[in-house]
Amino acid sequence: MSVDAATVRRIARLARIAVADDEIEHLAGELNNILAFVEQLSEVDVASVEAMTSVTPMAIRMRADVVTDGGIPGAVTQNAPVREDHYFVVPKVVE
Amino acid sequence: MNVHARPSKLLKGATGDWEVVVGMEIHAQVVSQAKLFSGASAAFGAPPNAHVSLVDAAMPGMLPVINEECVRQAIRSGLGLKARINLRSVFDRKNYFYPDLPQGYQISQYKSPIVGEGEVVVQLESGEVVRVGIERLHLEQDAGKSVHDQHPSMSYVDLNRSGVALMEIVSKPDLRSSDEAKAFVAKVRSILRYLGTCDGNMEEGSLRADVNVSVRRPGEDLGTRCEIKNVNSIRFIGQAIDYEARRQIEVIEDGGTIDQETRLFDPGRGETRSMRSKEEAHDYRYFPDPDLLPLEFTQAYVDELAAQLPELPDEKKARFVSVFGLSDYDADVLVAERGIADYYEAVATGRDPKLAANWVINDLFGRLNKEGKDVASAPIGPSQLGTIIDLITEGTISGKMAKDLFEIVWAEGGDPRTVAEDHGMKQVTDVGAIERVVAEIVAANPDKAEQAKSNPKLVGWFVGQVMKASGGKANPQAVNELLKSKLGM
Numbered sequence: 162m163s164v165d166a167a168t169v170r171r172i173a174r175l176a177r178i179a180v181a182d183d184e185i186e187h188l189a190g191e192l193n194n195i196l197a198f199v200e201q202l203s204e205v206d207v208a209s210v211e212a213m214t215s216v217t218p219m220a221i222r223m224r225a226d227v228v229t230d231g232g233i234p235g236a237v238t239q240n241a242p243v244r245e246d247h248y249f250v251v252p253k254v255v256e
Numbered sequence: 257m258n259v260h261a262r263p264s265k266l267l268k269g270a271t272g273d274w275e276v277v278v279g280m281e282i283h284a285q286v287v288s289q290a291k292l293f294s295g296a297s298a299a300f301g302a303p304p305n306a307h308v309s310l311v312d313a314a315m316p317g318m319l320p321v322i323n324e325e326c327v328r329q330a331i332r333s334g335l336g337l338k339a340r341i342n343l344r345s346v347f348d349r350k351n352y353f354y355p356d357l358p359q360g361y362q363i364s365q366y367k368s369p370i371v372g373e374g375e376v377v378v379q380l381e382s383g384e385v386v387r388v389g390i391e392r393l394h395l396e397q398d399a400g401k402s403v404h405d406q407h408p409s410m411s412y413v414d415l416n417r418s419g420v421a422l423m424e425i426v427s428k429p430d431l432r433s434s435d436e437a438k439a440f441v442a443k444v445r446s447i448l449r450y451l452g453t454c455d456g457n458m459e460e461g462s463l464r465a466d467v468n469v470s471v472r473r474p475g476e477d478l479g480t481r482c483e484i485k486n487v488n489s490i491r492f493i494g495q496a497i498d499y500e501a502r503r504q505i506e507v508i509e510d511g512g513t514i515d516q517e518t519r520l521f522d523p524g525r526g527e528t529r530s531m532r533s534k535e536e537a538h539d540y541r542y543f544p545d546p547d548l549l550p551l552e553f554t555q556a557y558v559d560e561l562a563a564q565l566p567e568l569p570d571e572k573k574a575r576f577v578s579v580f581g582l583s584d585y586d587a588d589v590l591v592a593e594r595g596i597a598d599y600y601e602a603v604a605t606g607r608d609p610k611l612a613a614n615w616v617i618n619d620l621f622g623r624l625n626k627e628g629k630d631v632a633s634a635p636i637g638p639s640q641l642g643t644i645i646d647l648i649t650e651g652t653i654s655g656k657m658a659k660d661l662f663e664i665v666w667a668e669g670g671d672p673r674t675v676a677e678d679h680g681m682k683q684v685t686d687v688g689a690i691e692r693v694v695a696e697i698v699a700a701n702p703d704k705a706e707q708a709k710s711n712p713k714l715v716g717w718f719v720g721q722v723m724k725a726s727g728g729k730a731n732p733q734a735v736n737e738l739l740k741s742k743l744g745m
Contacts, residue, residue: 250412
């Protein structure tokens with residue numbers, strides 16, 4: 162598996178990260194190094210090993226259906242760069 | 257997959273017949289107090305961001321904890337759709353970027369949904385029965401809401417819906433017309449409402465559908481489909497499919513090809529149009545959510561929920577047909593809404609069930625539709641309607657009087673028996689009394705009585721005169737019989 166310049170641009174776009182043209186080649190190299198490192202895992206035969214979903218064997222914890230939270234619109238929007246009447250306000254996005 | 261074309265459903269194109277193929281994704285909001293992974297309220301209609309916890313706002317370090325009731329509701333829904341329940345399912349992250357999705361991903365289920373294949377039986381108005389396969393049902397989070405009309409250059413984001421539990425129900429591409437699609441959505445809605453797992457309120461967006469439409473020549477492979485997003489009424493679903501099928505047929509017959517794309521239905525214009533095409537195709541990069549363990553429960557847990565399910569529309573319909581002797585169609589109409597079925601059953605029990613069905617379907621529904629009311633707010637309750645029917649069967653009032661009585665009780669309320677007495681509604685069944693009136697009328701009209709012997713239609717005129725003389729209270733059947741014998745017919 163190797164990453165080319167087009168893939169780097171696409172990943173950057175999906176992650177909404179601005180990447181300048183002169184950074185692309187460098188980033189492609191870094192990503193390929195990471196992938197090559199991870200690729201070592203494929204040397205291990207895991208055909209007979211069940212996928213591990215948790216370090217300790219435990220069942221998913223569930224919550225009772227009770228309203229225990231909310232009612233804090235001020236706190237929720239407090240860190241927003243722009244807010245109005247407890248709305249988050251963002252640059253216009255219309256599909 | 258259902259590969260047999262149903263000839264009656266084919267659409268005529270300029271170059272021959274076409275078959276429309278429809279599959280649906282129904283998004284149904286789960287009935288619960290709190291959200292799927294947080295303790296904030298799931299109720300509709302609150303000031304902006306009032307039903308939002310720090311989990312729903314995706315603040316750093318917040319972790320999702322699943323709401324057990326949402327799990328139960330999904331299992332119940334799966335059982336109602338006669339579907340396989342998966343004792344182990346997995347939550348995945350569906351990654352995309354949008355301001356009303358603060359996590360940057362939706363927690364959903366991708367490869368391992370909580371509910372697998374099932375089947376819904378749909379009866380059309382024509383009486384035809386269509387079996388529609390269910391592909392899956394999975395649990396996922398709703399997104400927030402963006403408001404675009406408050407400011408010229410900014411959008412306002414309210415996260416109250418963010419994290420509310422949805423069930424996405426995916427059908428197989430088994431539907432072959434807009435009528436089938438509409439009936440399918442209505443049936444799924446009916447089942448969920450019976451179960452109490454979704455309130456089915458399409459105006460508030462509790463139930464909405466994405467509709468996949470393609471066309472093909474009968475017998476050929478599936479054509480390229482277009483997905484019409486977020487259609488929020490059953491009528492619009494029908495209009496969207498009809499429009500989209502015609503559009504695709506025209507494109508292909510003109511030598512073009514269909515692009516797989518997402519479209520929007522514009523109810524104002526009754527047409528679908530392409531959403532501004534994305535700069536690149538969606539790439540959701542699904543992967544298992546590391547914050548959540550697989551969702552596991554036992555078969556005993558499922559069995560217990562199954563044992564507590566209410567009687568569902570199909571079973572209720574079968575019972576109405578076998579116990580009450582109703583026609584398939586009447587039974588289908590009566591079971592569509594649980595409130596109506598309960599109303600009908602209360603009226604029919606201990607009475608003539610077909611007479612009860614006629615009154616509920618024709619008179620009650622007619623009146624409810626006229627005033628835009630639902631059965632819960634009907635001014636005439638089942639015991640009142642039952643009493644009206646009793647008065648008919650006892651012979652106290654005629655069918656005609658019953659219609660008048662129904663109107664009076666509808667407007668003024670009260671016990672129909674008392675209302676009938678107060679308005680002097682009592683048909684005369686005393687044969688002696690009717691006989692006297694018949695004798696008077698016949699004696700007063702000797703010419704007509706003579707003519708009636710050769711022209712039996714004149715009996716109708718005599719019936720009218722007798723009814724008039726008795727103030728409409730004589731039992732029409734008794735009048736008819738007595739007249740015939742009096743006139744020597």
